[in-house]
Amino acid sequence: MSTNATQALTTPNHFIPASVNDHVNVHGSLGSGRVIRQDRTTIGGIVDNNRQDASPRRATLRDVARAAGVSHQTVSRAINDKGEIDPETRRRVLETARALHYRPSRHARGLVRPGLVTVGLIVPDVVNPFFPEFIAGVIQAADAQEWQVVVASTQNDRRRELPLVRALGGQVDAVVGYLSHSDAELAPYAEGLPLVVVDRGPEPSAHGIVRVDLAAGVRAAVRHLVDRGHRRIGMIDCDAVCDPLVRPETFLAAAAEHGLPVGEADVVHTTQTMDGGGAGFATLRAANPELTAVYAFNDLVAIGAFQEARRQGVRVPDDCALIGFDGLSLGELLDPPLSTVHIDKRRLGELAVDQVRVLLAGETPPPAVLTPTLMVRGTT
Amino acid sequence: MSTNATQALTTPNHFIPASVNDHVNVHGSLGSGRVIRQDRTTIGGIVDNNRQDASPRRATLRDVARAAGVSHQTVSRAINDKGEIDPETRRRVLETARALHYRPSRHARGLVRPGLVTVGLIVPDVVNPFFPEFIAGVIQAADAQEWQVVVASTQNDRRRELPLVRALGGQVDAVVGYLSHSDAELAPYAEGLPLVVVDRGPEPSAHGIVRVDLAAGVRAAVRHLVDRGHRRIGMIDCDAVCDPLVRPETFLAAAAEHGLPVGEADVVHTTQTMDGGGAGFATLRAANPELTAVYAFNDLVAIGAFQEARRQGVRVPDDCALIGFDGLSLGELLDPPLSTVHIDKRRLGELAVDQVRVLLAGETPPPAVLTPTLMVRGTT
């Protein structure tokens, strides 16, 4: 039971590991859909004997019109509360509409009244604590424009990404995605689709881009630790689909810049989970007992490291300081609370919607870059 | 900064307080949308001088046909990869389609090929740690049917609920909502809309229903504490929009059943936040120093109580045991991890989609009831 509950916390963070799971529907999860309606049946008063199935065809405006003995136009007036209609006919029409379980077809309406924008949003995992805030940002920004958001998840399976882009792309006006594929890989699946890619590396792209300035964050973390007087700092690195090297490289560069005696040996590599964080911390400490501070790939990993430190009797931050990345509010729950490099995930979502707006206006937006900020809590 | 990060954790849980915020667009956030396309322009080779605006009209099948010098039918074949077409024409058509930035209209497609079901999902708050799992459950179950999910949030503003039901309801085939309004209040906004209400109290309803058996959960918690030898148990209660009394009443009844000396004084009432939990715990301990266990309204509140206990130097569970409700994975991060009554929030989402399925088939599903389970971790 307890194990089960931990699962959500041990799922990888926003940098999705390339690992793939078994048995996946490569055709994606959206697209063809299932046909609900069947042949005509007895709706408007005219009997039809083609009926084969239990699921009844939905009533249309004309069905209601026929049943109420008026033209479909009159029904439309009644439904849409247009003025020019006799109150009595209105009442009668509305009543038969209700009796027939009439509901306007959103497709037909969409055809005649275009304008309602729907944005598709693809994330690797809805439960991973990084994403809800991001999703909330997208929804909120979309809301402000009176757009709606279709949320889809790849469930951490990278192989679902491409088919999902295509399937979802066919159903919405634009797609925002936390995607791991390159432009070239994406191209055939995003044919003409307004697409915003989030957190992709610094390489240029044909699509809308929202990016986090990871290097700035890493430098801020290192500077902070140095300011605190630390000279021996280690790093727990993890696989990241994009920017596989930005963090460790920036870390080493920043350390060198401050004249710290930090070498390759002070960077360990592990999996992007709490357990990985624990293992990474153990390895790091074993190899370099003189370390006084550790910078972790992200908060999840940092939390794992924190717990491992506790198990080992290492006091944080007295014996060893610890700083994470992402700024998850979860970090507050540790005692002391986790210091971190905070990414404004909500803002990230807003920036993405902003890119969509520009894209939909037919322009090519410059990439949006979000700079993370230092968030000193209790572990440094 | 630190305060900011805590915010997500202090938002109310799935029982939304009735409090309302200032200045709200009562008309809801979806619905009318914004018109993007303008007058005709020069797309298919035929010049039109009605053009007023910068935003170009989207190319249609016929535009592509005209430009490529074929019939719109041929274009359709090329786009949809139908066999009966000359490879060369196909190539040419596809090319001009790309040049014209042609994208098929989802509305027109939806009209002709119905069947893709879209479910609307309304939650009070995407970031509240209770909901991401629930949302994930809905998305996953919808995915399995090849349905898509439009997620909308009331942002904890109860006044947005009703308009949102109507607006979203007009855009989707069915709505699943974590709603606080009664059937009677909902009725005029859900006219004919297949609707599934989640976590509503035990009163009967015309809609689909998914419900958590709170009473069973409360009883399990009390029984567990009694089994652990506790005789003096307190409860921290909070406002819940639905079932305002189920928990405290069940708590008192269960305590009485076990012959515990528990009275009204052992139940304190507070706000549904971490801070509220802390205050509640303080009040409870001050009034009844002999308490050896506390049952909290939910995990968020329990976490607040936990931290207050730590501040007071009360050891958990040695001096005072503590149990929450909801089974948030967050509870794992406390030291010791929080014992709780676990709700399978993912399953809750699946059950909701199941209700939608039945509703869409034209039947009336019996309410689905989910029984929470005891999750003993470290605080009891």
Added chain:
DNA sequence: TTGTAGGCGTTATCAC
């Protein structure tokens, strides 16, 4: 292989 005719369910326009 390609083109023509008709319909999907709705709203807008303009007669009556």
Added chain:
DNA sequence: GTGATAACGCCTACAA
């Protein structure tokens, strides 16, 4: 006040 008629953009026949 009400009702024809014509779009909207696409797809499925069927005909050429």
